Amino acid sequence: MPIVLVLQGPTVTQQRYEDAVRRFTGGRDRMEQPADWPVGGLLVHLAGQGPQGFRIIDVWESEDSCRRFGEQLAPVLEEVGITDPPEIHPLQGFVSAATVPA
Structure with a gap:
């Protein structure tokens, strides 16, 4: 069953997100x-x-x-200062029409 992971809260900022992305992408x-x-x-x-x-x-x-991603993510979040816990929910519906351009 698909799972939704939502991460938000006071320690989740664009700068910290970008720092985490740089760690994951080299x-x-x-x-x-x-x-x-x-x-x-x-x-x-x-x-x-x-x-x-x-x-x-x-x-x-x-x-x-x-869960496998969470094991990789947790140390990176700690390094960049994100301490808010993720919310994890079973997915009830999913619709996708197209790729959104960046």
Whole structure:
């Protein structure tokens, strides 16, 4: 069953997100394709600033792939200063029409 991971809160900022991305990509500013993630199973990644702060949303193909990513993610989040815990939920619906240009 697909899993949604949501990361938001006071310590989740655009700067810290960008710092984490650089650690995962070897210095690049953006994660652009599923191969940029350290484990397989990513279906969708979204990140952006909203009225309630910066928010990151991932959709993973399974709980196992989400857990494997979490094992890689936790030390990176700690390094960049993100201490808010992620919310993890089973996915109830998924619709995709097209790739959104950057």
